[in-house]
Amino acid sequence: MNWNDCEMFCHVVEHGGFSAAAHYLGHPKSSISSAVQRLEQELDTRLLERTTRSVRTTEAGEILYKRAAHLFTNLHEACNEALSSRREVAGTLRIAAPYEFGAHHLGPVACRVMETYPHLQLQIDVEHRQINPHVEPYDIVFAMLEHQLPSSSIVIRRMFSLERGLFTSPALLRQMGQPLHPADLKSWPLVVSSADTEWTFTDKDGVDHGVPIQNPRVISANADFRLQAATSSFGITRVTANFCAPAVSRGELVRVRLPDYTCEPLRIYALLPGKRMVPEKVRYFLEALAAYSHALR
Known part of the structure; x- marks a missing residue:
């Protein structure tokens, strides 16, 4: 079995469709579709029911996803953990935040984090719309949640309570x-x-x-x-x-x-993709933000 094809299939299920999975992974939609087709041919069974508006798993697809998805997550987490002891905080940290919060609170924290980690790049997008961190490639999505919370597959951390x-x-x-x-x-x-x-x-x-x-x-x-x-x-x-x-x-x-x-009060939450291991760059930024929040009290 081509395990890359199986992981592509899991991403399609997790993100709710081929387009969303392709956007998240940065791959052409056609390559994602081909991977799922190869997997279905190899297993000789249909894994997804496709319509013009939605994609849903068949019984066989649901079984495969439930058994396989966490294995890929564990594999990536194990590799990242093995490398973290010798890897510095670097790369690009992608953040989305509402304007009222981002303009007045993320700036000081972002500058402090970049001073501490000179090889870390920050991309902060100020958004007015609701963002699903499973669908769009952000490491942290800050949201002002007053009533409905997102699905349980998203890790939710309360960060701020603003007067x-x-x-x-x-x-x-x-x-x-x-x-x-x-x-x-x-x-x-x-x-x-x-x-x-x-x-x-x-x-x-x-x-x-x-x-x-x-x-x-x-x-x-x-x-x-x-x-x-x-x-x-x-x-x-x-x-x-x-x-x-x-x-x-x-x-x-x-x-x-x-x-x-x-x-x-206005309550600000950090929304993270539902994975057990938080990347170093995310963890350090949230720790710096928590310290900043505590200093404001």
Whole structure:
């Protein structure tokens, strides 16, 4: 049996299709398809049912994947572990992060890590969309998760909990008046993220109060644009306190505090492909980020 073909098949199953597997591996889609075809011919059985929209395993394919996939993972991990004792932290560390977090927190950590490991390259992409680390070739994907967590095949590490608050322009606050309860925000024009479905506030007894997002004035995944909209009196926005601190210090924004209520914090998670062994470059970066987070407290 050609074990390379078998590993290609496992990648197709893991990533949910030929195109995704080819993108992750950096191989032509045709070579991935040929590898699976050779494997099916050698085993004399169909392993995948293919349609124009999806790929799913047959019973035989499911058995092979469950028995073989972890063997390839273990093999790669064993080789990496054997080399790690003599290998320096080098190569390219690929990171994706949302703008609000990446622009203000990853920069200092990235510079510190590059100073420590001069042969390490960093690629940091600021993204507004949700990224699956199984499909796209990132070593770390930082995500702002509030409700639904990704599949259990992804390793999730909570890294940050950032203070959030309500901010608006002084002029709009004078016009609308000081809100006293989360429900009062229903009469305000809202400037929201495209991922927002409700804003949650916790009272002094620990009870959560949700404000549904209905007919907001501005919707944008870009935190900078939301800040500009709030500064221009188009509404009230929910954002991390450190992100808008310069605008507050200039008097362009004011923080709106609801008596006896706190705004739900922004929780940042590191999403890693579901493998037991974390590469050295990933481990060192996460350790540096954890130390930076601790220093901010």
